[in-house]
Amino acid sequence: xxxxxxxxxxPAWMTTADETILRDLRAEQPDYATLVASxxxxxxxxxxxxxxxxxANGLIESVSSEVVYRVTDRxxxxxxxxxxxxxA
Numbered sequence: 001x002x003x004x005x006x007x008x009x010x011p012a013w014m015t016t017a018d019e020t021i022l023r024d025l026r027a028e029q030p031d032y033a034t035l036v037a038s039x040x041x042x043x044x045x046x047x048x049x050x051x052x053x054x055x056a057n058g059l060i061e062s063v064s065s066e067v068v069y070r071v072t073d074r075x076x077x078x079x080x081x082x083x084x085x086x087x088a
Contacts, residue, residue, distance in 0.1 A: 011086070013057065017042065018050050022059060022075055030063045030070035 037047035059075035
């Protein structure tokens with residue numbers, strides 16, 4: 001795992017919580033959205049919604065029929081500062 005580089009901005013669709021969820025999944029992956037919510041002190045329904053947005057944009061993926069998520073290579077590149085806002 002490489003160190004994160006600073007990025008200019010997040011894409012317009014992305015919230016501050018999205019990046020927090022990505023970082024948590026990078027450290028703890030793969031995991032259930034409910035457990036991510038618990039660790040981060042966020043509401044489970046909110047984390048479910050944000051995970052769906054992250055998945056729709058290719059930064060995480062479901063790895064089971066029970067909706068366990070992990071960070072994708074694209075998500076790793078985003079966290080490492082290798083994708084700018086237009087690419088993410």
